[in-house]
Amino acid sequence: MQDGSFAILPEKESNFENKNYKRIGALLSYTFEKNSLEITGENGYLSLLFYRDDIVRIIMNPNTFPSRQTSLAVVMEPDQLNIIITENKDEILLKSNKLSIKINKQPLLLSISDDNGRVIVEDAPNGMASNKQKEVICFKKMEADDHFYGFGEKTSFLDKRGEKMTMWNTDIYAPHNPEIDALYQSIPYFLTIRQGKAHGIFLDNTSKTVFDMKTSNEDYFFKADTGQLDYYVFAGPKPKDVLEQYTAITGKMPLPPKWALGYHQSRYSYKNEQEVRELVQNFKDRDIPLDAIYLDIHYMDGYRVFTFDEDRFPNPRQLVQDLKEEGIHVVPIVDPGVKEDPEYFVYQEGIRNNQFCKYLDGQVYHGDVWPGNSAFPDFTSEKIRKWWGENHNFYTDLGIEGIWNDMNEPSVFNETKTMDVKVMHENDGDPKTHRELHNIYGMLMGKATYEGLKQNLNGNRPFLLTRAGYAGVQRYATVWTGDNRSFWEHLQMALPMCMNLGMSGIPFCGPDVGGFAHDSNGQLLTRWTQFGTFTPYFRNHCELNSVHQEPWSFGEEYENIIKKYIQERYVWLPYIYTLFQEASILGVPVMRPLVMEYPNDENTLNLSDQFMIGSDLLIAPILTPDTYHRVVYLPKGNWINYWTNEELKGGKHHLVEAAIDILPIFVKKGSIITQGTVKSSTEAKERKLTVHVYPEEEKPSIFRYYEDDGQSFAYENGDYFECVFKASLKERSLDITVDVEHSQYQPEWEEIEILIHGVDSDMNNILNGKIQDGIEHVTDETTRIIIASQNIFTVNN
Numbered sequence: 001m002q003d004g005s006f007a008i009l010p011e012k013e014s015n016f017e018n019k020n021y022k023r024i025g026a027l028l029s030y031t032f033e034k035n036s037l038e039i040t041g042e043n044g045y046l047s048l049l050f051y052r053d054d055i056v057r058i059i060m061n062p063n064t065f066p067s068r069q070t071s072l073a074v075v076m077e078p079d080q081l082n083i084i085i086t087e088n089k090d091e092i093l094l095k096s097n098k099l100s101i102k103i104n105k106q107p108l109l110l111s112i113s114d115d116n117g118r119v120i121v122e123d124a125p126n127g128m129a130s131n132k133q134k135e136v137i138c139f140k141k142m143e144a145d146d147h148f149y150g151f152g153e154k155t156s157f158l159d160k161r162g163e164k165m166t167m168w169n170t171d172i173y174a175p176h177n178p179e180i181d182a183l184y185q186s187i188p189y190f191l192t193i194r195q196g197k198a199h200g201i202f203l204d205n206t207s208k209t210v211f212d213m214k215t216s217n218e219d220y221f222f223k224a225d226t227g228q229l230d231y232y233v234f235a236g237p238k239p240k241d242v243l244e245q246y247t248a249i250t251g252k253m254p255l256p257p258k259w260a261l262g263y264h265q266s267r268y269s270y271k272n273e274q275e276v277r278e279l280v281q282n283f284k285d286r287d288i289p290l291d292a293i294y295l296d297i298h299y300m301d302g303y304r305v306f307t308f309d310e311d312r313f314p315n316p317r318q319l320v321q322d323l324k325e326e327g328i329h330v331v332p333i334v335d336p337g338v339k340e341d342p343e344y345f346v347y348q349e350g351i352r353n354n355q356f357c358k359y360l361d362g363q364v365y366h367g368d369v370w371p372g373n374s375a376f377p378d379f380t381s382e383k384i385r386k387w388w389g390e391n392h393n394f395y396t397d398l399g400i401e402g403i404w405n406d407m408n409e410p411s412v413f414n415e416t417k418t419m420d421v422k423v424m425h426e427n428d429g430d431p432k433t434h435r436e437l438h439n440i441y442g443m444l445m446g447k448a449t450y451e452g453l454k455q456n457l458n459g460n461r462p463f464l465l466t467r468a469g470y471a472g473v474q475r476y477a478t479v480w481t482g483d484n485r486s487f488w489e490h491l492q493m494a495l496p497m498c499m500n501l502g503m504s505g506i507p508f509c510g511p512d513v514g515g516f517a518h519d520s521n522g523q524l525l526t527r528w529t530q531f532g533t534f535t536p537y538f539r540n541h542c543e544l545n546s547v548h549q550e551p552w553s554f555g556e557e558y559e560n561i562i563k564k565y566i567q568e569r570y571v572w573l574p575y576i577y578t579l580f581q582e583a584s585i586l587g588v589p590v591m592r593p594l595v596m597e598y599p600n601d602e603n604t605l606n607l608s609d610q611f612m613i614g615s616d617l618l619i620a621p622i623l624t625p626d627t628y629h630r631v632v633y634l635p636k637g638n639w640i641n642y643w644t645n646e647e648l649k650g651g652k653h654h655l656v657e658a659a660i661d662i663l664p665i666f667v668k669k670g671s672i673i674t675q676g677t678v679k680s681s682t683e684a685k686e687r688k689l690t691v692h693v694y695p696e697e698e699k700p701s702i703f704r705y706y707e708d709d710g711q712s713f714a715y716e717n718g719d720y721f722e723c724v725f726k727a728s729l730k731e732r733s734l735d736i737t738v739d740v741e742h743s744q745y746q747p748e749w750e751e752i753e754i755l756i757h758g759v760d761s762d763m764n765n766i767l768n769g770k771i772q773d774g775i776e777h778v779t780d781e782t783t784r785i786i787i788a789s790q791n792i793f794t795v796n797n
C-alpha cells in the first residue's frame, strides 16, 4: 500500500505488454529419461519431473537448463516411476498412473488432467513467460466455478477468488485489513476446488511472489521476482488428498508436546519474577487451568538474546523449576537480532566465526531492532544454524522446553521493514541475495531453533512458536498470526486466516486471543476465548500499553465464562489430540473449513464464520458485539446441539441462540467424540475418558482414538495406544464395540464412560457382544455405561 495518488501514476499501469514479458515460444527440442522430460523452447527451458504418480514438478528457466535444486521447503526426492511418453505432430503426452500432461509444441503450452480425464491445470494463452527484470510468470486458465484456498496467512475471506496476493514476509503492526496481503508468513501454495473436486499448486520460490486470482475472469497467474518458475501440481481429487500431497513435498507437523495444546498466557511483558509468580498464583487461586507463561523481550539484559536481566529475573532456574512443579512451562522470546556489543558473547562469537549476514564485500549487515543496532545470523548456512541451535542450551539447561521466535521476517526498523535485499547469504555454498531468499529466512531460524532444542531436550518434544515462515514451516513451528488488534473485525478475520493456514499445511496455528494491540474488553475477550477453545493454538497475548486481559481482568461475570471455556479446552483435549496425531500423519488440518468436508456443497465455498474441528464437530462462534444469536449453516445430515442435545436437520441454515456464556457447538449425528476432564494443566492425570456416542440408524459411528505419553518421542518406537470405537444402530438395537488396535502405551485413565445420546431407554446396549450390567439412564435421552479401563483391554477376548 502506498499513501497518496502517486500510487496510481499512469506509468505504473501493469499488464503483460508493459512488463515486456516474453513467452517461452515454440518447442525446439526435447529429451526424455525415466520420469522426466527436458524441453528447449524458443525463449526458455522447461523440465517436467514426476515425484509421485499424483505429483509433478514443473520448472521453467528463461536462460539455462533448469536446476533441480529445491529450496529447503522440499523434503521429498522423486520416486522411481513408470512414465509413458507418446508423441504426435502437435503434442507430446506424458502419463503417470494419476496424471496426464499434454504438451502443445507450438506454442509451448501445458494441459494437465487427472486419471478421470478431468483437466485440472491448463496454461492460458500467455503460458509461461519472463522478462529482462528477471521476473518469471505463469498464466493458467480459470474456470467460472474455481474457488481458491490456502496462500498461508492472508487477510479477508476464506475463498481467495477475486484476490491478488503478494508473498513477502513483512512485519506489519498495522493495519491488518483486506488491503494488506503480505504479512509475516509466505506460503506460495493454493488449493483449487472446481466442481467439488480439488487440486493444488505450490510455487517453490523464496523471493517475492504474486498470485493474481482477481484481474481476469478467464485466467489467473503466479509470478516470482527472480529465480526459476518452479512449481508442483497436486492431483487431488479430494481436498484432503491435496493436503497429503502437498505435505509429502513440504513435510508434516511433528506431534507437539501436549502442554503446547493447553491454555497459554502471555503479555508484552510480564516484566519480573514477582509479576510472573503472582500471575501463576492468580490462576491457581481462581482455579483456571494454565500450561504456559511467556516471557517477552523484557526478561533479557538489554534485549540481548541468550541472557536474563539479573534485576528482573535474578534466579530463572528456580522460577522455571517452581513453575514446572505447578505444571506450567516458561516460554521465552528469542529474536534474530543480536545486539552490536563487542562485550557480548553472542555478538563476539558471531563476528569471530563469520556467522552474521553480510554484503558481498564481507561487511556485516547491521540494522535496528529492539536492542538497537544489531547483526543477524545467516540461517541459510547449516553450520550457522547449528551454532544458533546449540546456543539454546542456555535455555534448556534452565529447564525450558519451548521458545518463541519473533521478528524473524526479519523485521528491521527502517523504511523497507527488513534487511537490505543486497545482502549476500552463504546458502550452504550457493550464495544468493536476500532478495532471492527473503521469504525463507524466518523458517530457517525456526529450523535452527527446533533442531537445537530437540538435541538438548533428552527425548522430550520441543515447542516452538514462530511469527515468520515459508512453506514447510509446519515441520518446526506453531504459527501465530502476529500483531492483530482487539477489534471484533480481527476476531472475525482470524477464522478464515487460520482455516487457510490449515489448508496450507500448517495445522498448528492461532491468533492472539483477546487481540494484541488496543484495549480488549470483557465481552470481546469472552467471545474470543470461546473461539480460542477450539483454535489449535490457544494463547492470550497483548501489548505493552494495552489494558490487562488476563481471564479475570473484566469482572467476575466474564471471568466465570472465560474460565469455563478454558476448562472446556481441557475437556476436549483427548479429541483434539487425536486430531493432531492425524494431522501429523496425513497433513490435514485440525481446524478446517466446511468446504474441506463438503466440497460439493455451494454453501460452504466461502463460509468464513464457522469451522470444523475434525470431520464431526462444527463450531459457530459469536463474532459481533452485543449479539446473542446467529445464523449457522449445517451441511447435509443430522446435527446435535452439543449443549442441549436438540437434533437439527442439515442442508439448511438455522437461527441459533447464544447467550454470552454459549459458544454454539454442533456434533454430527452418527459420530463419536472423546473427552477428558477439567484439569489444572495437561500435566495433571487424566482419570476418565468419556466417549459420547451419537448413533444414527443404518450409519455406523466410528472414531479412532489415539493416545501416548504426550511428551516424548517414544511413540515413534510404537509406544502409543490406539483403539477404534464403533456404534451401530439397527432396529432398536445398538451395538458398541471397542477394538484396541495398539496398546504399547497404557493410557492414564482408570475408566471409560460411554454416554449414548438420543436413544430410548429400552434400547439394548451391547458392548462387544456382551450386554453390560452397569447401564444407567441419565436422562430419557442419554444412557451411561461405565467400564473399568482394564476391561477395555480384555473386552475383545
Ligand code: GLC
Residues within 6 Å of the ligand: 267, 268, 296, 297, 333, 406, 467, 482, 483, 516, 541, 542, 543
Ligand atoms: C512483536 C510481536 C509481539 C511481541 C512484541 C514484543 O510486535 O509480534 O507479539 O509482543 O513484538 O516482543
